[in-house]
Amino acid sequence: MKRSLLPLLVVGCTVHRPEISPDVSTRDIRVAVHLDTPGSVFASLTGPGGNVILLPPDRASFAQGDKEWPAVHVANGYVATIGDTTGLVSFRLTREADESVDQPFVIPPPFSVKAPAAMSRGVGMTFTWDGQIANAAVAFSLDGSCIVPLGRVLGTDTGTYSLNAAELRSAGMLPGACDVTLTVTRTYDGAEPSTSTLEGFQASFVVSSTATFVSSP
Amino acid sequence: MRASFFFVLLVTACDGGPPPPTPILSSTLAPSAIDVTATITSNGSAALVDATLVSNGASVRLSGDSLVASATDASALALGEYTPGHYAVLLPTISQTITLAFLRGGKSIASMDLMLPTAFAIAAPATPSRSMSIPLTWAPGVVGETLALSITAPCLSGGKATRTPDPLGGGFTLQAADFIAGGVCTLSIEITRSASMPKAIGGLGSFSSATLVQKRTLELVTQP
Numbered sequence: 226m227k228r229s230l231l232p233l234l235v236v237g238c239t240v241h242r243p244e245i246s247p248d249v250s251t252r253d254i255r256v257a258v259h260l261d262t263p264g265s266v267f268a269s270l271t272g273p274g275g276n277v278i279l280l281p282p283d284r285a286s287f288a289q290g291d292k293e294w295p296a297v298h299v300a301n302g303y304v305a306t307i308g309d310t311t312g313l314v315s316f317r318l319t320r321e322a323d324e325s326v327d328q329p330f331v332i333p334p335p336f337s338v339k340a341p342a343a344m345s346r347g348v349g350m351t352f353t354w355d356g357q358i359a360n361a362a363v364a365f366s367l368d369g370s371c372i373v374p375l376g377r378v379l380g381t382d383t384g385t386y387s388l389n390a391a392e393l394r395s396a397g398m399l400p401g402a403c404d405v406t407l408t409v410t411r412t413y414d415g416a417e418p419s420t421s422t423l424e425g426f427q428a429s430f431v432v433s434s435t436a437t438f439v440s441s442p
Numbered sequence: 443m444r445a446s447f448f449f450v451l452l453v454t455a456c457d458g459g460p461p462p463p464t465p466i467l468s469s470t471l472a473p474s475a476i477d478v479t480a481t482i483t484s485n486g487s488a489a490l491v492d493a494t495l496v497s498n499g500a501s502v503r504l505s506g507d508s509l510v511a512s513a514t515d516a517s518a519l520a521l522g523e524y525t526p527g528h529y530a531v532l533l534p535t536i537s538q539t540i541t542l543a544f545l546r547g548g549k550s551i552a553s554m555d556l557m558l559p560t561a562f563a564i565a566a567p568a569t570p571s572r573s574m575s576i577p578l579t580w581a582p583g584v585v586g587e588t589l590a591l592s593i594t595a596p597c598l599s600g601g602k603a604t605r606t607p608d609p610l611g612g613g614f615t616l617q618a619a620d621f622i623a624g625g626v627c628t629l630s631i632e633i634t635r636s637a638s639m640p641k642a643i644g645g646l647g648s649f650s651s652a653t654l655v656q657k658r659t660l661e662l663v664t665q666p
Contacts, residue, residue: 379599379620380597380619380623381619383618385617391589391608
């Protein structure tokens with residue numbers, strides 16, 4: 226009886242140990258990059274057995290031109306503080322006993338949304354946003370206490386969108402005025418083609434911008 | 443003990459649920475006890491008349507009675523039962539008014555002229571490009587009508603989109619941002635204009651009603 230429980234205990238106690246970089250070839254490492262907190266970028270390194278921890282002299286960093294930001298180890302990956310850097314950046318994996326790589330990717334810049342200061346739901350509205358990027362996915366949402374929430378995923382990052390009056394419905398029994406927040410979210414896969422020998426590289430960024438305006442019936 | 447337990451389980455698993463209750467025969471009811479919920483949908487060349495008959499929540503089967511639809515340009519046709527309590531007929535008509543009558547013993551007991559919403563046709567550019575706005579136009583509606591626009595196409599995010607045009611307006615503009623870039627893409631556009639008539643059919647049950655729909659579709663081939 227006790228013996229029959231052994232497999233359960235073994236399964237329950239299995240620990241997923243991270244791999245250390247001397248045991249993993251560069252060609253077996255997959256890297257995923259995304260923005261962490263504002264001003265910092267996060268990279269996860271994954272090998273065939275799970276997360277990869279870099280042992281010196283192996284190191285990770287991010288670079289743009291002659292600037293380089295070292296990435297420090299945190300839970301499940303590496304983080305570098307890059308400030309407000311945007312545009313073409315490289316993820317750099319420097320190794321002495323294996324191949325080093327420079328994998329370029331693009332960090333989309335912040336953008337701004339422009340909406341009318343006041344909007345009548347009986348008229349409709351047009352709003353705009355800047356910094357269009359080909360192949361970026363854009364979504365927007367409208368939220369306020371006096372309107373029925375509205376969200377939509379767009380197909381193309383054109384920088385302009387219009388809503389007609391019939392699409393802007395009042396919430397509640399008595400239509401009123403309120404502050405409405407418009408949020409435009411741009412999702413972008415920033416990985417650039419390269420000769421990097423990494424097993425895989427992914428760079429995903431989600432950047433949002435909001436505008437608040439007064440909506441009246 | 444164990445066998446009977448599994449037997450119960452098997453019976454439960456194989457049971458398709460209780461059989462549907464037998465519909466009440468209409469001949470046993472006064473017409474005023476029969477609620478008729480009718481939906482009439484026109485595509486511009488024919489009208490599908492669909493009716494559900496209930497009495498106090500129970501399905502009603504026509505027995506010795508009939509529901510008949512007619513129009514000025516179409517002979518009267520009796521609705522046929524397609525599932526208990528549900529009846530339908532396709533009436534070849536372009537008329538805006540459909541007459542729905544309840545007959546008992548061949549004699550009209552209750553009848554109502556049901557006016558369809560404003561008829562329309564969808565107009566679109568001959569060679570639309572998704573890189574620009576695509577205006578769709580149609581005849582404006584009137585107060586009391588609602589309008590819904592739905593599109594399915596591989597070049598839409600998620601493959602489909604629904605929009606709410608102004609029901610009194612005569613068009614809606616699809617925006618370049620709505621579409622994903624790519625090659626030639628066919629938009630399957632459907633516009634429905636609806637109106638409701640509560641208590642539409644005098645002489646029948648007080649919960650009778652009618653929903654009247656004009657539905658139009660358009661397959662629009664778009665260029666990038």
